Amino acid sequence: MQFALLIYESPEAFASRKSDGTEPYTGAWRAYHKALVESGVFVGGDPLEVPETGTTIKIRGGKHGVQDGPYADTKEQLGGFTIIEVPSLDAALEWAARCPAASSGAVEVRPLAPEIRRRIVE
């Protein structure tokens, strides 16, 4: 089964990304990525730029609404996503718990929806 780990990061975590990659933030992520890959569960994923760089568009009643920044106005913001292939939700939760963001932000585990994908792609 494939799951997306949606990684919500705290403002502090976003802030610590700005340095040159030698800080614990990057070290922890590098190690986590390596563990995912070498355990054979990594499918794909990427970090996202900081939330302020987002632009959100919404169309309601034919009117375009465009706002600067992310859609949801919460403290923790989507900072990236990882897709993993594991046998069960239990296993996905184990990997989510090891994610560096789990102890400072939050990690949402969501199954991918291959059925819907098929309907759209084919």
Next chain:
Amino acid sequence: MNGSDEEKVRRTVERVARESYGRLVAYLSVHTQDLAGAEDALSEALLKALTVWPRDGVPQNPEAWLLTTARHSLIDFFRHQRIVLASELHLLLFTQNSAEATLETNFPDERLKLLFVCAHPAIDPAMHTPLMLQTVLGLDAVRISGAFLASPKTMGQRLVRAKTKIRDGGIRFEVPERQQLSQRLDAVLEAIYAAFGIGWDDMAGADQRGRGLTEEAIWLARVLQQLMPNEAEVGGLLALMLHCEARRAARRGRGGRFVPLSEQDPKFWSLPLIEEAEQHLAEAGKLGRPGPFQLEAAIQSVHAERARGRPVEWKAIVQFYAQLIRLSPTIGRQTGYAAALGEANGPEQGLAVLDALHRDAVSAYQPYWAVRAHLLQRLGTTADASDAYDRAIGLAEDPAIREFLLKKRG
């Protein structure tokens, strides 16, 4: 009644629930074999207590009051469902007034049977500990799901399924016969130790995942020991957990920093707990039936020697691990053996043990990578060590351990 009185009643209800939950559930379910029914009846009684006790005062024997009330709601349920009860059960549930009062002030402690039901071989071993935590200690499904890293919905369903199996599968509420006892007891001990392990992994006690589970597990082991004083492994398990618990305060340094056992300052260890652990281990030893928990406790006992200013006898620890591996060569034991061997005879010997382990078995086992990294670093093979550190860091859940390993990797 004013707010502070209400608060007092609420706390009394909580305390009685905490202390009596398992005894009451055990007693209510032992004849009906219906755990879920017993729990429902008890939670109804607890709810009722929250409204009646503030009005009428806390009864002289709160436990007996809860039992009577829960029993009445069980009777109502059976009447409602028109379930025909076996005569013995009928007698038990419908005993009236005066007899009821005597029965309920000193009803038998059936928790031992309940513990054996929770760890029954017909129940999925992964559910042994969750069932125990819920039925004997009264922990709610949300807290249990956090401890076991399952979704609350899934954990709730699994608990319901396990209880249905107990009721419908005719799993008997009894202490097994002599010839099966040791195997069945192992499952009970494993389940208690699993609860302890979850609490232990939550090193900081900072998040809700494992908070208090170590105390709950020790409490369960104490209950078990009262009920089965002649089982050596029960004493072994209790000694093992007390030894670990004794070091709680030493495991964190300034700012929540992780302090590994070898760097802990023994003056932060609890001497009374170590003393108690040693007593249980010695008494268990006198029974002349060694087992894995006594061996694990013995390993901790060797570490505890540092509290008396003596160095760690790594060779003794190597011997204890070797015996554990002879009983059953789990990855955890082999990793512990490798670490001890590395200290006693040098890193090469420890690494040789690690190299012999199966790749797939260790690929997501964090302690393996941490020990491997440590031994490689001692050998001076920096690049390999740093690779192994990465794996250990990537598999760590605890941010303090992650930080500790990041520093060691350099």
